[in-house]
Amino acid sequence: MKWLATAELVFYNKVYTSTKSLLFKFNYGKKPRMDFEIRKKRKHAKAEKFVKEIKEMYKEAKTVLKKYR
Numbered sequence: 001m002k003w004l005a006t007a008e009l010v011f012y013n014k015v016y017t018s019t020k021s022l023l024f025k026f027n028y029g030k031k032p033r034m035d036f037e038i039r040k041k042r043k044h045a046k047a048e049k050f051v052k053e054i055k056e057m058y059k060e061a062k063t064v065l066k067k068y069r
Contacts, residue, residue, distance in 0.1 A: 006054075006061040 012024035013032050024032045
């Protein structure tokens with residue numbers, strides 16, 4: 001359950017040949033926001049840790065989903 005939302009985002013953030021569009025866009029009417037970068041260069045340790053964890057979760061989910069294609 002921990003990775004479900006990330007796996008769903010990775011799955012829906014793919015252009016499908018039949019629709020020529022992202023499934024995310026069909027579901028939500030817009031492209032997903034994928035910029036997990038911290039915009040202001042301040043010292044926010046918790047925010048930086050969160051961004052790092054999200055990036056790692058996305059990377060791992062993407063790798064796992066590629067195995068099941």
